[in-house]
Amino acid sequence: MKVCVIGAGVIGCATAYELARQGHDVHLLDAAQAPGLVTSYANGAQLSYSYVEPFASPATLRGLPKMLLSRGSAVRFHPRWDWRQWAWGLQFLRACSARQSLQGTAQLLQMARASRDALARWMAQEAWSFGFEVNGKLVLCPTPDSLRQQQRQVALQAALGCRQEVLSVRECLEKEPALQAAPGRPWAGGVWTRDECIGDPHRLCLDLVASLRQRGGTVSFGVLARAFARRAGRVSAVVTDQGDIAADAFVLAAGPRVVPLAAQLGIYLPIYPIKGYSITVPFRDGVQRPRASVTDLGRKAVFAPLGACLRVAAMAEVGATGLDVPADRVQTMVDAVAQTYPGLCDLNAPATWAGLRPATPTSVPIVGRWRASNVYLNVGHGALGLTLAAGSAVALSEQMQRAA
Numbered sequence: 001m002k003v004c005v006i007g008a009g010v011i012g013c014a015t016a017y018e019l020a021r022q023g024h025d026v027h028l029l030d031a032a033q034a035p036g037l038v039t040s041y042a043n044g045a046q047l048s049y050s051y052v053e054p055f056a057s058p059a060t061l062r063g064l065p066k067m068l069l070s071r072g073s074a075v076r077f078h079p080r081w082d083w084r085q086w087a088w089g090l091q092f093l094r095a096c097s098a099r100q101s102l103q104g105t106a107q108l109l110q111m112a113r114a115s116r117d118a119l120a121r122w123m124a125q126e127a128w129s130f131g132f133e134v135n136g137k138l139v140l141c142p143t144p145d146s147l148r149q150q151q152r153q154v155a156l157q158a159a160l161g162c163r164q165e166v167l168s169v170r171e172c173l174e175k176e177p178a179l180q181a182a183p184g185r186p187w188a189g190g191v192w193t194r195d196e197c198i199g200d201p202h203r204l205c206l207d208l209v210a211s212l213r214q215r216g217g218t219v220s221f222g223v224l225a226r227a228f229a230r231r232a233g234r235v236s237a238v239v240t241d242q243g244d245i246a247a248d249a250f251v252l253a254a255g256p257r258v259v260p261l262a263a264q265l266g267i268y269l270p271i272y273p274i275k276g277y278s279i280t281v282p283f284r285d286g287v288q289r290p291r292a293s294v295t296d297l298g299r300k301a302v303f304a305p306l307g308a309c310l311r312v313a314a315m316a317e318v319g320a321t322g323l324d325v326p327a328d329r330v331q332t333m334v335d336a337v338a339q340t341y342p343g344l345c346d347l348n349a350p351a352t353w354a355g356l357r358p359a360t361p362t363s364v365p366i367v368g369r370w371r372a373s374n375v376y377l378n379v380g381h382g383a384l385g386l387t388l389a390a391g392s393a394v395a396l397s398e399q400m401q402r403a404a
């Protein structure tokens with residue numbers, strides 16, 4: 001089949017690569033000038049295979065008033081005159097039930113497991129250099145209450161096959177000695193997952209595209225998909241600002257901007273942007289660098305050691321649409337590094353970034369065929385796109401195989 005994949009973020013790149021592996025004639029296109037320059041550029045870098053709990057949960061619902069009302073909160077809601085926002089919000093509130101949260105956790109764990117296996121298969125055949133490492137992940141809980149909540153999640157996930165340990169503060173420091181210097185060590189304990197991984201998302205996109213090209217795929221950058229042409233009830237071409245691109249099947253992988261594109265085909269997608277930020281700061285010479293990824297639930301921030309730098313990602317703003325990076329958000333992340341790893345990083349000129357997580361109300365992505373058409377969707381990966389990219393790509397490719 002000739003397949004056109006629209007969007008070269010980590011989801012589109014992974015999908016195009018897997019389809020080429022399966023022998024399809026693939027054309028990957030993107031409006032940007034290179035792969036992985038939008039949401040997949042400088043995210044938290046976590047391949048978070050076991051830490052997948054949906055954002056919508058009973059705990060989120062309970063904490064929502066405090067989260068939304070406290071000044072400087074990591075979670076913000078920007079109300080808009082936009083029916084999509086309110087429809088999404090209502091679906092989100094409905095998804096906060098214990099039943100839906102459990103179902104979402106099970107679905108995401110299964111996708112994450114498939115993703116881990118798929119990425120391992122790919123890496124065994126390719127010489128990629130995206131900084132992949134099995135470094136383990138420590139989730140720090142600020143209060144006894146939050147530790148108990150995590151303990152419940154660990155027990156629940158154990159029944160679904162995850163191996164995680166609940167640790168005291170002393171045991172957390174043994175796992176990650178770089179945290180020893182944090183003043184006051186404001187944690188009640190933590191959860192350790194030995195086999196979590198990290199990788200640079202942008203470099204993974206570059207590796208995927210290089211391997212796609214080696215397998216004969218076509219890649220076009222600076223090409224904006226605008227609409228679709230139809231013939232005999234099927235989509236025959238994507239209409240772009242550079243002309244039409246014909247194919248037998250089309251994959252929409254346009255991340256947070258997929259909604260207007262899908263609307264061209266009459267497809268309503270319950271995807272809404274949740275904005276987040278990151279900074280990347282170099283380690284100082286001669287310091288003891290952290291090895292593990294750390295998620296600090298108190299600060300709602302993740303820290304990932306990526307080679308010579310520390311990546312910090314944080315915050316969730318529902319309804320923020322621009323990619324500006326306000327100075328107060330940067331300062332919060334700089335302070336988080338200074339207080340978690342005092343003296344470890346040069347904080348003078350952090351590289352800053354903002355991205356819009358393409359979120360579904362349940363946090364479960366939409367991967368599959370649109371009705372009986374030749375249009376396929378691989379979208380809505382929210383806070384887990386890097387983690388789920390390989391598994392979603394394989395799942396979609398298998399569906400296409402079955403439909404052919």
Ligand SMILES: Cc1cc2nc3c(=O)[nH]c(=O)nc-3n(C[C@H](O)[C@H](O)[C@H](O)COP(=O)(O)OP(=O)(O)OC[C@H]3O[C@@H](n4cnc5c(N)ncnc54)[C@H](O)[C@@H]3O)c2cc1C
Nearest residue numbers: 007009011031039040044046225255276355384385386387
């Ligand atoms: C602060 C933050 C931290 C995060 N941390 C993590 C993490 O640690 N681990 C994890 O697994 N996930 C993380 N995520 C989530 C992850 O970054 C996203 O889920 C993922 O990048 C989404 O990838 P995508 O390919 O769907 O979208 P994108 O990367 O946005 O790619 C979509 C592409 O489509 C192109 N496009 C859009 N419309 C068109 C059009 N009409 N024509 C042509 N091209 C078009 C865009 O140019 C873009 O390149 C984080 C996200 C944020 C914001």
